[in-house]
Amino acid sequence: MDLDRSPLAQPFPAIPPIAGVTPRIARAGYKNWGRCDLTFVEVAPGTTVAGVFTRNVCCSSEVELGREQVRLGKARALVVNAGNSNAFTGYRGRDAVETIMAQVARHLDCEPSEVFVSSTGVIGVPLPKDKAQAGVEAALNAPECSWEEAAATIGTTDTFNKGALATAVVGGTTVTIGGIIKGSGMIAPDMATMLGYIFTDAAVDPGFLQECLSDANHDTFSCITVDGDTSTSDTVLAFATGKAGNAPLASFDDAGADAFAAAIADVCRQLAHLVVRDGEGAQKFIEIAVTGATSDASARRVGLAIANSPLVKTAIAGEDANWGRVVMAVGKAGEPADRDTLSIGFGGTWCAKEGLPLADYDEAPVAAHLKGREISIEVDLGLGEGRATVWTCDLTHGYISINADYRS
Amino acid sequence: MDLDRSPLAQPFPAIPPIAGVTPRIARAGYKNWGRCDLTFVEVAPGTTVAGVFTRNVCCSSEVELGREQVRLGKARALVVNAGNSNAFTGYRGRDAVETIMAQVARHLDCEPSEVFVSSTGVIGVPLPKDKAQAGVEAALNAPECSWEEAAATIGTTDTFNKGALATAVVGGTTVTIGGIIKGSGMIAPDMATMLGYIFTDAAVDPGFLQECLSDANHDTFSCITVDGDTSTSDTVLAFATGKAGNAPLASFDDAGADAFAAAIADVCRQLAHLVVRDGEGAQKFIEIAVTGATSDASARRVGLAIANSPLVKTAIAGEDANWGRVVMAVGKAGEPADRDTLSIGFGGTWCAKEGLPLADYDEAPVAAHLKGREISIEVDLGLGEGRATVWTCDLTHGYISINADYRS
Known part of the structure; x- marks a missing residue:
């Protein structure tokens, strides 16, 4: 199905490279298509992470595992599969996710819990492990890609690539926050889900990063709807590499914390609006x-x-x-x-x-x-x-x- | 807008005259159309009544008044206006309803509280009192009409006329229950509302009639949806004239009470299904x-x-x-x-x-x-x-x- 570009589309912003973040893409071939469908983002050692997830009780293994991983607060990589949501696939679906986590952890010499996996697409078909493993292997060896290429690769029925950018001054240091998102309805036809990823070079304690993300989520992603149908896989993750060199933010008492939280909220609001602008059939x-x-x-x-x-x-x-x-x-x-x-x-x-x-x-x-x-x-x-x-x-x-x- | 007859339509049942119930129709001209749009149903002295109403907190004056009237349990007449819901019209809307109630009460020599009024159609336009009064006057002098004519007259964007019929044996006496309904979506375009009316010649205490109707409503009207949009005017009323001559039913301990309750539930289920079958755009x-x-x-x-x-x-x-x-x-x-x-x-x-x-x-x-x-x-x-x-x-x-x- 070819979809026309939404009349509400907006141009992709000029997100610069973010220190400590390296995106790569590859083709796992989850569907019979020629496009890249696997996104691999490596983040530097020491990166903190926070996340918000769907409240749908029939959630995917990716969401179940992601909730546990976020509590540990540490990340080294993100893998996003497009074309198969791996939701409602039981133990076989969970096995596929754990296989990807172990594969990437071996490569990066980190804990599997530091590898975050998301999947979006058809419900009820276990993610094919062989395709996933070959795709991850290809991505590990692929050159760094642009943010717009990464945004395109996480997309499914999206009609335009969606990104957002903000900066904040934290204790005299300018930090950059970039985000990408996919979604075109809470669930698109046989292709599910809103998935959003935010990357910053700021140094932020995971607890405070979670606080900023949860607060922002409350007023942004939780305030949009296309059709009222809540996906089984909705996920937004925020990664903070610390490469900007600011004194780590740990609470709202720290200098620049308000500015940082406002910038996170700004990026979340931009991304949330972009999903609505690509809502299925949207004209207004x-x-x-x-x-x-x-x-x-x-x-x-x-x-x-x-x-x-x-x-x-x-x-x-x-x-x-x-x-x-x-x-x-x-x-x-x-x-x-x-x-x-x-x-x-x-x-x-x-x-x-x-x-x-x-x-x-x-x-x-x-x-x-x-x-x-x-x-x-x-x-x-x-x-x-x-x-x-x-x-x-x-x-x-x-x-x-x-x-x-x-x-x- | 001309709408095709729903492919899910069902034929109008052969509802016989129900002793003590006389329907009549007239043209009030609430819209610029040639059809009848005012239904007047006279019920015999001694008729009991029960009702269930929308839970929409922005309900119409008709609903507010109806809730109070049902508590008194006595009815002599029903007036249904089609083409104007009179909802969100403040004191002017309420004045129009009270004017109709007083006009009919004078004619029948009864209390205004025994005259039930429903309206369906555009929201936010006060019901024109002059048209209502002239329409009621015409209906009071009109000949008795068929049940199908009454069903057609309460309709707005409905694509077929909807009625249901059941009988029950109560203490050796066969009682008849007939019902008509309109609705084609919880709200149709600028024309609101599901309105249903059930008439029986059975003798039933109003408390028990309310119990039967509330129970039936729980499993029928409260279990249908076309678009999830709850009207400001939804109303189902049940009238029992007592003309069948059975010993009045007052509780489930009475002979035939179970059969009567089952027949009321049957009619409610039939009517509820008919509304879904005429759901806007419904094909299945x-x-x-x-x-x-x-x-x-x-x-x-x-x-x-x-x-x-x-x-x-x-x-x-x-x-x-x-x-x-x-x-x-x-x-x-x-x-x-x-x-x-x-x-x-x-x-x-x-x-x-x-x-x-x-x-x-x-x-x-x-x-x-x-x-x-x-x-x-x-x-x-x-x-x-x-x-x-x-x-x-x-x-x-x-x-x-x-x-x-x-x-x-």
Whole structure:
């Protein structure tokens, strides 16, 4: 299936080499295709690592193992397989992952627990061990590749390569943070998963790196949705090589810690938005800002109820200022809301305030806003100080074509 | 917008006149159309009533009032407006409903609280009081109509008329239960809502009628979904005129009470299935049976997570035996599940058992099953005795066309 490049695509940023990080790619041949499908990233001895993972209880062996490995906080390599998610494959799937970990550990003379593996693609087919081993061997001997080549190689049904870049000054030292991500729906057709990887030359204790990543995840990756379907393999890992030479960051009390955390959050936000921009069939990028909720968590759940509503998403696809569907989605969210304090707007123009359509509501600016690519929906619940912003895309014929017309 | 008749449509049953119930229809002209859009059903003095309503917190005045009226347990009339849901219309919307209630109460010499009003259609436009009053006046003077005419008049984007019939023997007396319903998605494009009405000539105390209806609702209307979007106006009311002359049913200890409750459940199940069969864009009717859950409630939530998954629904639309998407939906449901005890089948053929694809899995019978109109998905969680069955339809280009290509 050839997919057109998303109209919401953005150019790949000029991510420079990051000290202590060496990406390489190879072809394992997980599917019958000519492209590279195995990404190998070596990180320098002493690299710390943090991660966040899917909450899907039917998760893959990669996710189960990754959760344990992150607790140890040390990394030397990352291997990403594209074309087979290895999820729901039982002991055979786990064996394939452990084989890759051992193979790389022998090569780098490190612990297998320092080798992180992710896989994305069809569910229910054990990762072929022979192809994986040959692919890893080829990658170990491949030349260093560009960040855009690595981003392309982790992708499956993605229609454009996705990367993000930020810098921060930490104790007088400028550190660089680069990230790549794949994803085009929480699950793409028979090809699963959002996988994101962030690399920095900063020196960061693993506990603090995890704190920064978890905080950023809460407001970025956990606030996007394409179709509400949570993959069995979603993973975001952050690696910090320490090669920038800053005094290691261990807590928010350290100089530059705030700047570093903000830069991590910035990269996470960029990457999260890119996944939405490549959402299956997406024609419009939608930001939903919820205010006046009883708590931030409640605001986020209301935002996601709107973002996951097929009727809201199809209304935006149809450029229809159908704010009644937003009312419906707020009301079904299962969160505190009061019809008579609820206000709804599009693109900064209020349509309804405090439970009533505005008497002087002028649909013209709203209609003009909805014709654009970047849509905003504002919801004020009028109850408290809780707020959250979530992001999604519209629901179009393209989503159906990708997921129904295509056969596995 | 002209919609083709659903390929899953079923013929309207031969519901006989029900003693003590007189339906009439008229044209209020809520929209610029030639059809009747106001249904008036008079029920005999002494009729008891029960109801279940949407849990959407942004519900309409009709729902708010209906909840209070049902507690009193007495009914003399039902008025259903089609073309305007009167939801999110504040005090003006409530005033319109109270005006209708007062008008009918004067005519029938009853309490306004005995007059039930429902409305379905666009959100955010107050029901025009003048049109409602003229329409009610016309209906009061209209001849009795057939059940199919009443079913057609409560409909909005429905593509076929929906009714159900059952009988039960209560203390030696045969009682008749007839029902009509509208709905084609929890919300149709700018036209909201599932509305269902059940009429019986049985004599039933309102408390017991409510118990029967609530029990039936739990396993029928609460187990269907088209798009997961819960309307602001969903309502099911049951009216019992007592004209059959049976000794009034007051509890399950009474002779015939079990048969009556089963017949009510039967009618509710028929009506619920008809709504799914007219789901927007539906090409296939899907039954999802979940067993082995830790509780029945948990099984139902797992079933609804599968039924609401866009990726499962598009896989069925594509006749694709993509059981990995069912695994994903089970895992994201937020309910107890264990990958390694999970089994999944289609049409009675297991694809995966206890966490592994079946080694001798033959896709041929599954592929043949998926080409049909009536699809079943079996999920065994392997944890306990909890079970539930839910129903949905596939997600097709038709859904997008109805909800995005159409403008309000």
